[in-house]
Amino acid sequence: MAKPKNAMEIFKLLDKSNCRECGKKTCLAFAGAVFTGQKAIGDCPKLGPEIIERYATEPARHDAVADIRDDFLEKLKNEITQTDLAEAADRLRGRFSGGKLTLKVLGKDFSVDGEGRLFSDIHVNPWITVPFLSHVLYGKGLPASGKWVSFRELKNGQERYPLFQKRCEAAMKNLADLHPGFFDNMVHLFNGKQVEEQFRSDISVVLHPLPTVPVMVCYWMPDDGLASDLRVFFDRTADENLDIGSLFSLGAGLTQMFEKITQRHGLGGAFSY
Ligand code: SF4
Known part of the structure; x- marks a missing residue:
């Protein structure tokens, strides 16, 4: 467990979107609340398990980290149900057919349907499902710059x-x-x-x-x-x-x-x- 030196150290880890999902109005307010012990670092759903594990007030048990990740996965799947997958396919160089958005993951098809269900030829595991869904929801789909x-x-x-x-x-x-x-x-x-x-x-x-x-x-x-x-x-x-x-x-x-x-x-x- 790492003890933050100040609230700014916590703030630097946050995505600074001020989305309020932690119950605070801003990421800065959340950072202050974590530093003073009023909030747990895991209350920000946008942080990855490695950060939560590193800064958790109590050392996070493996299953606690898995629970946080699973909750986050469920949240992303819910957001997918509100998303226009055809538009996402255009944005991300994927394809949309039969109600499913498909992207190539390491050369293999990886798909999600309008209910957030995942389909793939490769093993579906959290290291790829969370990035895949985040990318569908928030990725800009900018072409590679070559740099x-x-x-x-x-x-x-x-x-x-x-x-x-x-x-x-x-x-x-x-x-x-x-x-x-x-x-x-x-x-x-x-x-x-x-x-x-x-x-x-x-x-x-x-x-x-x-x-x-x-x-x-x-x-x-x-x-x-x-x-x-x-x-x-x-x-x-x-x-x-x-x-x-x-x-x-x-x-x-x-x-x-x-x-x-x-x-x-x-x-x-x-x-x-
Ligand atoms: S949930 Fe995370 S990203 Fe959103 S306002 Fe709170 S700290 Fe910032």
Whole structure:
């Protein structure tokens, strides 16, 4: 559990929309109420579980975090019932047919209908469902600019970067170090595309967890006594197309998925999904 030094530290984590869903008129008032103990950090439904876990007054139990996430998921599904999915399909480069909006997630169809029910060829789990629904509801669908930035350069990314570095970049680097087929499999199983090396990396692969939210993974092999390194980049438009909590969830979720697959199939060579 981290104890905030002041209300501003809490405020920086919020999305600053002043949406009032926490029962306070502004995000600033909410931050003050959390700091003085009148509100719990989890009362803001827009914060991801990792922030709630970090700042909860009582260390959040795993099932408490899961409950918060499930409640948030239900809230998003309710909002979907009020949304024009045909308009969302146009906005987000998806398609709308048979009452369902479909977007490509890592190259596979992922759909939602007007009642918030989800359909997919890939395993439907929270790391993708929350970002998917948030994107449908609030994503602007801006086309990729071609300019890559790190997580910390995105709006509200700086504060969350240490945890992102640990849960996504460092964990993925371990997999890449140990697993010779790591990037080949990323390309073949998840419709990744190897691109010309960026930032002088040895390997650069672009994935599309959502059609307008590309993610680039760059890997530097160990060289001349220098340790290997791995960094994950987002398009400059990422924070307009998705909130920072969902971008965190995509990075950490992708990493967890790769970890599970390598555990299941071993680290020695190619694996299948
Ligand atoms: S619910 Fe969260 S985003 Fe909305 S006003 Fe409260 S603190 Fe701000």
